Amino acid sequence: xxxxxxxxxxxxxxxxxxxxxxxxxxxxxxxxxxxxxxxxxxxxxxxxxxxxxxxxxxxxxxxxxxxxxxxxxxxxxxxxxxxxxxxxxxxxxxxxxxxxxxxxxxxxxxxxxxxxxxxxxxxxxxxxxxxxxxxxxxxxxxxxxxxxxxxxxxxxxxxxxxxxxxxxxxxxxxxxxxxxxxxxxxxxxxxxxxxxxxxxxxxxxxxxxxxxxxxxxxxxxxxxxxxxxxxxxxxxxxxxxxxxxxxxxxxxxxxxxxxxxxxxxxxxxxxxxxxxxxx
Amino acid sequence: xxxxxxxxxxxxxxxxxxxxxxxxxxxxxxxxxxxxxxxxxxxxxxxxxxxxxxxxxxxxxxxxxxxxxxxxxxxxxxxxxxxxxxxxxxxxxxxxxxxxxxxxxxxxxxxxxxxxxxxxxxxxxxxxxxxxxxxxxxxxxxxxxxxxxxxxxxxxxxxxxxxxxxxxxxxxxxxxxxxxxxxxxxxxxxxxxxxxxxxxxxxxxxxxxxxxxxxxxxxxxxxxxxxxxxxxxxxxxxxxxxxxxxxxxxxxxxxxxxxxxxxxxxxxxxxxx
Numbered sequence: 001x002x003x004x005x006x007x008x009x010x011x012x013x014x015x016x017x018x019x020x021x022x023x024x025x026x027x028x029x030x031x032x033x034x035x036x037x038x039x040x041x042x043x044x045x046x047x048x049x050x051x052x053x054x055x056x057x058x059x060x061x062x063x064x065x066x067x068x069x070x071x072x073x074x075x076x077x078x079x080x081x082x083x084x085x086x087x088x089x090x091x092x093x094x095x096x097x098x099x100x101x102x103x104x105x106x107x108x109x110x111x112x113x114x115x116x117x118x119x120x121x122x123x124x125x126x127x128x129x130x131x132x133x134x135x136x137x138x139x140x141x142x143x144x145x146x147x148x149x150x151x152x153x154x155x156x157x158x159x160x161x162x163x164x165x166x167x168x169x170x171x172x173x174x175x176x177x178x179x180x181x182x183x184x185x186x187x188x189x190x191x192x193x194x195x196x197x198x199x200x201x202x203x204x205x206x207x208x209x210x211x212x213x214x215x216x217x218x219x220x221x222x223x224x225x226x227x228x229x230x231x232x233x234x235x236x237x238x239x240x241x242x243x244x245x246x247x248x249x250x251x252x253x254x255x256x257x258x259x260x261x262x263x264x265x266x267x268x269x270x271x272x273x274x275x276x277x278x279x
Numbered sequence: 280x281x282x283x284x285x286x287x288x289x290x291x292x293x294x295x296x297x298x299x300x301x302x303x304x305x306x307x308x309x310x311x312x313x314x315x316x317x318x319x320x321x322x323x324x325x326x327x328x329x330x331x332x333x334x335x336x337x338x339x340x341x342x343x344x345x346x347x348x349x350x351x352x353x354x355x356x357x358x359x360x361x362x363x364x365x366x367x368x369x370x371x372x373x374x375x376x377x378x379x380x381x382x383x384x385x386x387x388x389x390x391x392x393x394x395x396x397x398x399x400x401x402x403x404x405x406x407x408x409x410x411x412x413x414x415x416x417x418x419x420x421x422x423x424x425x426x427x428x429x430x431x432x433x434x435x436x437x438x439x440x441x442x443x444x445x446x447x448x449x450x451x452x453x454x455x456x457x458x459x460x461x462x463x464x465x466x467x468x469x470x471x472x473x474x475x476x477x478x479x480x481x482x483x484x485x486x487x488x489x490x491x492x493x494x495x496x497x498x499x500x501x502x503x504x505x506x507x508x509x510x511x512x513x514x515x516x517x518x519x520x521x522x523x524x525x526x527x528x529x530x531x532x533x534x535x536x537x538x539x540x541x542x543x544x545x546x547x548x549x550x551x552x
Binding site: 024025026027028029030031032033034035038039040042043046049050057058060061064065068075116117120121122124125126127128129130131132133135136138139140143146147150153154181182184185186187188189190191192193194195196197198199200201202203204228229230233234236237238239240241243244245251252254255258259261262263264265266267270 | 300303304305306307308311313314317326327330331333334335337338341351352380384387394395397398400401404405407408409410411413416417419420421422423424427456457459460461462463464465466467468469470471472473474475476477478479480481482485486488489490491492493494495496497498500503505506508509511512513515516517519520523524527
């Protein structure tokens with residue numbers, strides 16, 4: 001370190017803990033369409049800025065402007081970036097400005113990708129689906145599952161802060177590669193759970209029946225169940241999956257499509273009776 | 280028909296405020312329709328209805344998350360109002376679900392409004408930064424909590440205070456085929472949650488695991504529970520993870536790292552600018 005001039009100030013453990021707590025609760029309070037988490041990020045990193053530039057208004061101004069810039073990433077992953085930022089500013093002081101900017105903007109994209117898959121999609125698929133499945137059967141105990149999982153995530157986020165801090169920029173980049181096999185494994189778990197959920201939570205069964213002379217055919221039990229149990233739920237899910245791949249279909253539009261489908265399927269027997277009555 | 284007490288409204292509005300803060304911070308679950316509906320059910324002494332309304336909405340919205348700040352329908356407020364009216368009207372869980380969905384969709388706009396209002400605090404913070412006023416920047420972020428909370432608390436409060444009259448009159452107009460259709464829609468709507476999740480997960484690459492999960496519950500639903508399927512999924516994931524680690528270790532030759540232990544201290548970080 002050649003330029004270690006007047007920045008002998010170091011962060012205390014207390015500072016890092018403060019940043020961690022602010023990162024948990026404050027990153028998105030000021031979320032807005034212009035800078036997204038930009039305002040929140042400045043709030044999160046503020047204990048560091050106060051410690052390092054608290055007695056130098058010029059440096060503080062510079063640092064505040066930089067830290068208020070556009071930022072948006074996955075919340076749990078942001079701890080790695082904040083951690084690296086802390087280390088860089090502690091080592092290099094305000095000289096680190098450009099490096100910090102590069103780290104922030106360079107990492108927020110890839111981190112968001114990994115974090116949203118791991119902490120949103122897979123995490124929800126596992127915790128909340130099990131809790132909801134238990135609740136569906138009238139069991140309130142399942143609600144503990146997300147709470148336990150949340151405690152685990154808080155611990156992971158604490159670790160992330162220190163991993164980011166200890167290793168600065170280099171490791172923060174490497175770490176996202178190391179998460180790749182974990183994400184891969186977690187998606188396998190997620191997909192197994194999703195597959196299992198379909199027969200148990202998409203509870204549609206058709207009440208359609210055909211009468212041929214003396215014999216009545218119940219479409220559900222006599223035909224569909226013999227081919228593949230839960231065939232209709234699977235078909236509806238696959239239809240939704242396919243529709244979501246279309247550019248014009250988002251989740252809100254899909255709701256309307258499914259509502260219409262529900263109207264149709266729920267009244268299918270009546271519609272058939274009506275139609276056959278016409279002839 | 281049960282009466283809605285002032286205490287109930289106060290508690291629920293307070294819950295809404297905490298829930299929205301949970302939604303934008305640690306997401307421990309208070310913000311989900313599942314927790315909100317259960318809470319309302321508990322307050323009104325009908326836990327079962329709360330659980331069923333909450334669980335159905337939860338399954339439907341499993342994949343609907345605020346990725347990158349996208350606005351999604353406000354199923355939190357929807358669940359609260361839907362459950363309340365399902366219980367006090369005595370119409371049952373399906374009614375609550377059917378009510379929660381349009382309310383959630385309608386309130387999407389409030390989320391956008393709240394996020395737009397926060398631009399004001401961003402500008403305020405920018406001005407503070409010009410002066411080097413870091414306390415002002417902190418204040419701006421904390422005040423940003425207000426639009427978030429109010430954008431949910433106000434609709435919930437209004438919905439609970441005045442909604443009864445409106446809902447009663449709507450009820451009188453709904454034909455029976457429509458209610459039957461809504462009931463069926465309630466049964467198939469969780470398909471959306473599944474489908475969105477599948478879009479985010481690598482289904483095309485790992486479809487085999489999806490089939491394993493499906494078959495377990497479709498053919499042996501009386502034996503397997505979701506928990507069992509999750510454990511099987513975990514075992515499969517662990518096998519896959521071990522295999523990739525071994526393959527990596529083989530590629531790296533002697534530098535084998537069995538069991539996937541990642542030693543962070545191995546890599547010395549040097550900043551030589």
